[in-house]
Amino acid sequence: MEERNQQSKKAKIHFTRLIIAMVLLTIAFVVINLILFKSSDFIYHQLIFLLFYLGVSLYLFLRLFMTFQIFIRNEALLEENTKQHMQELKLFTNNLIKQRKEIQKMLKETTELSNKLLEQNLKLQNAQEKVSQEREKFAILFEASQLIASSWDLEQVLPRIMELANKLVDFKTGRILLPENGYLTIKCCYGYDKNMTEVSKVKIGEGITGIAALNQEIIIVEDVLNDPRYIKEIDDTQAEVALPLIYQGELLGIFDIQDTKPFAWSDYHENISDILVLFGNFTAMVLHNSSTYTELKNSYVSIIKALAKAIDAKDPYTHGHCERVKDISLQIGRKLSLDPRDLEELEFAALLHDIGKIGLPEAILYKPGLLTPLEFEVIKSHPTIGANMIGDIPFLERIKRIIEEHHERIDGTGYPQGIKGRQMDFLAKIIGVADAIDAMMTKRPYRSAQNALFVINELERCNGSQFDPLVTEIAKTIVIDELEKMNLA
Ligand SMILES: [Fe+2]
Numbered sequence: 001m002e003e004r005n006q007q008s009k010k011a012k013i014h015f016t017r018l019i020i021a022m023v024l025l026t027i028a029f030v031v032i033n034l035i036l037f038k039s040s041d042f043i044y045h046q047l048i049f050l051l052f053y054l055g056v057s058l059y060l061f062l063r064l065f066m067t068f069q070i071f072i073r074n075e076a077l078l079e080e081n082t083k084q085h086m087q088e089l090k091l092f093t094n095n096l097i098k099q100r101k102e103i104q105k106m107l108k109e110t111t112e113l114s115n116k117l118l119e120q121n122l123k124l125q126n127a128q129e130k131v132s133q134e135r136e137k138f139a140i141l142f143e144a145s146q147l148i149a150s151s152w153d154l155e156q157v158l159p160r161i162m163e164l165a166n167k168l169v170d171f172k173t174g175r176i177l178l179p180e181n182g183y184l185t186i187k188c189c190y191g192y193d194k195n196m197t198e199v200s201k202v203k204i205g206e207g208i209t210g211i212a213a214l215n216q217e218i219i220i221v222e223d224v225l226n227d228p229r230y231i232k233e234i235d236d237t238q239a240e241v242a243l244p245l246i247y248q249g250e251l252l253g254i255f256d257i258q259d260t261k262p263f264a265w266s267d268y269h270e271n272i273s274d275i276l277v278l279f280g281n282f283t284a285m286v287l288h289n290s291s292t293y294t295e296l297k298n299s300y301v302s303i304i305k306a307l308a309k310a311i312d313a314k315d316p317y318t319h320g321h322c323e324r325v326k327d328i329s330l331q332i333g334r335k336l337s338l339d340p341r342d343l344e345e346l347e348f349a350a351l352l353h354d355i356g357k358i359g360l361p362e363a364i365l366y367k368p369g370l371l372t373p374l375e376f377e378v379i380k381s382h383p384t385i386g387a388n389m390i391g392d393i394p395f396l397e398r399i400k401r402i403i404e405e406h407h408e409r410i411d412g413t414g415y416p417q418g419i420k421g422r423q424m425d426f427l428a429k430i431i432g433v434a435d436a437i438d439a440m441m442t443k444r445p446y447r448s449a450q451n452a453l454f455v456i457n458e459l460e461r462c463n464g465s466q467f468d469p470l471v472t473e474i475a476k477t478i479v480i481d482e483l484e485k486m487n488l489a
Contacts, residue, residue, distance in 0.1 A: 012071065015064065015067045015068065015071060018060055018063055018064045018067060019064070021060055022057065022060045022061075022064070025053065025056055025057065025060070026053075026057075029049060029053045032049060033049060136167070137168060137275055140164050140167050140168045140279075141168075141275070141278060141279060141282070143164055144161065144164050144279055144282040144283070145282050147160060147161060147164075147282070147286055152289060152290050152293035152294070152297075153290070153340065153341065154187060154188070154286075154287070157286055157290070158176055158187060158188035158286075159188055159190070161176070161188075161282075161283050161286065162174050162176070162188060162189075162190035163190070164279075165190075165255065165257065165279060166190060166191075168275065168276075168279060169241075169257070169263065169276065170259075170263075171191075171241075171257040171258065171259045171263070172191050172258060172259045172260055173189075173190065173191040173192050173234065173257070173258045173259075174189070174190040174191060174255070174256065174257040174258070175187075175188065175189045175190065175192070175256050175257075176188040176245075176253055176254070176255055176256075176283070177202060177209065177213075177253055177254045177256060178252070178253045178287070179204065179213065179251055179252070179253065179254075180201075182203065182204055183201035183202065183203055183204060184201060184202040184203075184204060184209060184210065184213055184253075184254055185201050187253070202254075206231065207229065207230065207231035208221060208224070208227070208229050208230055208231075208240050208242045208256075209240075209242045209254050209256045211229050211242075212242035212243070212244050212254060212256075213242075213244055213251055213254050215244075216244045216246055216251055217244065218241070218242070218243045218244065218273055218276065218277060218280075219240075219241070219242045220240075220241050220263075221239060221240050221241075222238075222239050222262040222263065223238060223239070223262070224237055224238060224239065224240050225238070234258060236260045237258045237260065238259065238260055238261055238262065239258065239259045239261065239262050239263050240256070240257070240258045240259075241255075241256070241257050241263070241276065242254055242255075242256045243255040243256070243257075243276055243277070243279075243280045244280070245280050245281075245283050245284035245287060246280075246281075246284055247281075247284040247285060247287070247288040248288075252284050252287040252288060252291070253283070253284070253287055255276075255279075255280055255283060296395065297395070300348070300395060300396070301348070304348050304351050304352055305351065307351075307352060307355055308322040308323065308326075308351040308352060308355075310358065311354050311355055311357060311358060314357070314358065314362075314365070315357070315365060318442065321354070321438055321439075321442065322350065322351050322352070322353070322354060323351070324438045324442075325350045325351075325353060325431065325434045325435050325438050326347055326350035326351050328433075328434035328437055328438060328475075328478065329346050329347070329349075329350040329427075329430050329431050329434040330343060330346060330347060330350070331478050332430050332433065332434060332471060332474045332475055332478065333346045333427075333430060335474045335477070335478070336430075336470070336471075336474060342427065345398050345399055345402070345427060346402075346427045346430060346431070348396070348399050349398075349399045349403060349406075349427055349428075349431060350431050350434065352386065352390070352399060352403055353386070353402070353403050353406045353431050353435065354382060354386065355386040355389055355390075355403065356381070356382035356383055356384065356385030356386025356387070356388075356389060356403070357382045357385075357386075358385075358389075359382070359385045359389070360378060360379065360381070360382055360385070361378065364378050364379065365379075367445075368445035368446065369445070369446055370446060380407070380415045380416060381416065383403060383404045383405070383406060383407050383415070383416055384404060384416050386403040386404070387400045387403050387404035390403065398425065398427075401425050401428070402425050402427050402428045402431060404416070404417075405417075405419070405424050405425055405428035405432075406428050406431045406432050406435060407432065407435075408424050408428065408432070409421075409432075409465065409466045409467075410424065410429065410464070410465070410466070410467065410468050411464075411465045411466070413465070413466075414432075414466070421468060426468075429467070429468040429471050430471050432466075432467065432468075432471075433459070433467050433468070433471045433472060433475045434475070436458075436459075436462075436466075436467070437455055437459075437475060437479065440454065440455045440458060441455060452479050452480075452482055452483035453483070455479050456476055456479055456480065456483075459472050459475060459476055459479070460472075460476070
């Protein structure tokens with residue numbers, strides 16, 4: 001193609017040159033003929049020039065004709081090529097249009113696919129978020145289930161339940177109410193002002209909370225102002241949930257929550273009421289266990305007090321000893337800021353610490369004089385006898401250990417096991433000191449009661465060997481306080 005274009009271009013140049021050559025030759029012929037006409041009249045010369053002119057003209061004409069033929073042929077070829085190129089170009093353009101349509105189609109499909117992927121991704125994210133929320137809910141429910149057995153003290157466990165509930169379903173204020181003589185009384189509050197904890201009792205059967213308690217059914221209200229059951233307590237409350245806490249068909253309480261706007265969870269948590277009911281069941285079990293524990297504890301307390309009286313009654317010289325050891329031990333425990341459960345166990349263990357003496361021969365136990373080494377060995381068996389008497393009651397497990405260790409010494413020279421301080425229960429160390437203080441300050445058959453100064457000196461002398469240093473320091477302050485009271489009196 002390119003070569004044909006070049007040939008056509010050359011033919012055009014050549015054609016132009018031939019035309020110019022013929023014109024120049026004609027001009028030369030005319031000029032020369034005019035000159036010859038002027039200088040000579042010879043026809044011969046004119047004929048020669050004419051022949052020469054005609055020959056050259058014929059040659060040039062033939063060249064011109066051939067060049068013209070080449071030009072025509074090249075032009076035809078060029079036209080043909082152009083047509084071919086146009087067809088190719090048209091075909092190419094059509095292909096381009098076709099490809100463009102295909103690309104547009106592919107682009108559309110890609111966009112749709114991309115949109116579908118985005119949609120799927122969004123669904124996946126929502127699903128992941130939902131799974132995460134469900135996992136969090138189950139973690140909360142699991143922790144709530146752990147609370148059932150973790151503590152019997154409602155003062156400790158109910159605030160934690162309220163915190164967990166707030167994580168489970170976001171709310172502004174909440175409370176747990178317990179039924180009592182036809183009313184619901186508030187046991188635990190969350191998010192209220194201090195004064196609101198003293199809100200009067202709710203009558204069972206009145207208001208959303210009272211009706212939920214009466215019917216033993218959960219009530220969820222998103223707009224309390226349009227609910228005839230609602231009784232106004234807090235100005236800006238808009239939504240409320242009252243969840244009865246039921247164990248084995250018995251109403252143990254009401255879990256009541258409020259918010260200043262519709263609960264956010266109501267739109268997307270379809271099974272929230274089921275989860276709330278499950279959470280309520282755990283809370284009901286906590287209440288039931290606490291109630292059972294309280295009843296059981298009260299029974300044990302009665303037995304323990306009866307046993308303690310029996311111990312004291314058996315020994316006329318140590319009458320009231322167990323009660324006094326309990327008082328001194330609790331004073332020490334409170335000054336050490338022990339938690340309520342430790343104080344409770346300290347109280348029971350102090351009352352029962354000498355229970356093993358019930359099993360000792362009275363001749364040895366009430367002997368007015370000093371004991372022989374053999375008799376003392378018998379006396380030394382009372383911590384073990386006492387521990388065995390307690391047996392394997394789970395409630396008294398720690399108390400059993402304290403009874404067995406109350407005559408151990410921190411240097412390992414005590415009895416019955418000769419264990420050292422770090423192996424002893426800390427409450428046993430307190431009772432050991434309290435026991436010694438009361439023994440010194442009580443009249444015995446073989447000596448009179450020692451005064452407080454003697455007791456303080458004795459505590460200092462045995463500090464670090466028989467007695468724990470921390471307990472000794474606290475005990476000394478108690479004895480000093482007693483001494484000051486006596487001096488003041
Ligand atoms: Fe004892």
